[in-house]
Amino acid sequence: MTNYLTAYQSFKTVQEMDIHVQKHIMEHNGELNETDRVAVTLLARYACKFPGAAHLKVESICKAIDKSEATVRRTLRKLEKLAIIKKVPTIRKVSKGYGANIIVILPFDDHSSLTARGEDAKLEIQRDEPIISQKETDIFLISKKELFHNTYSDDKVRSENYVDNFSEKKEPTFYQQFKSAIFATSGQDQQLVSRLYGVYRSLTYRSVQLFPQEQKFYENTGYQALTISLHAMKKKKVRNLPGYFVGVFEKICERALFEFYLEHEE
Secondary structure, three states, rough: OOHHHHHHHHOOOOOHHHHHHHHHHHHHHOOOOHHHHHHHHHHHHHOOOHHHHHHHHHHHHHHHHOOOHHHHHHHHHHHHHHOEEEOOOOEOOOOOOOOOEEEEEEOOOOOOOOOHHHHHHHHHHHHHHHHHOOHHHHHHHHHHHHHHHHHHOOOOOOOOOHHHHOOOOOOOHHHHHHHHHHHHHHOOOOOHHHHHHHHHHHHHHHHHHOOOOHHHHHHHHHHHHHHHHHHHHHOOOOOOOHHHHHHHHHHHHHHHHHHHHHHHOO
């Protein structure tokens, strides 16, 4: 029975938790490595029944993300230091020794003056608007519905079909192309779509925010990295697809930068 986790629930809904998790990732993007991001994703996936609270052994996390116990413990300490999670010690009923920690995903604190959760939820998008350029508005609003709605969970996936309802647009959006590539290879696995698209957003959000004119470059790079990763998954055993995707994405960016310098050499 896991009803005891109700007392540690930090969010009212999975959607609210997903928004705060993504804000944590964006805020600490420069400090989080791929293992950190994958760990946060895993914790959020296990914290859906009681949004924000999960009871996981370190051993279980190690197996899920294919990392050593030392690495996982170091990652958890880092996430706790960044105020992304809080660990709550537990005592075993029978042996009376320490059991697995309850891990609580903490609400994102932007140091605003709002104190009530109700006010916080109503003004989520308004607080983000000042840092978004006009050219980014459309893609960011899409990500709010598609990415924030369910980046990490399976509950009520795409209940509003926000992107797919853009009937006025003749060409598919980048998200639709991204999703179609995954569906064509792995079947209609929305969880995989949400996970990989969340990784893509965490890799490119700040760059596109600062250089919106490079959005198309990052979309092309993201799609190319995705197709290479999916092809590799079919041809050989890829243990960590998001990690593989990140590696390919970074290699393509490095190659593009190298070619840029070659073209501009005197």
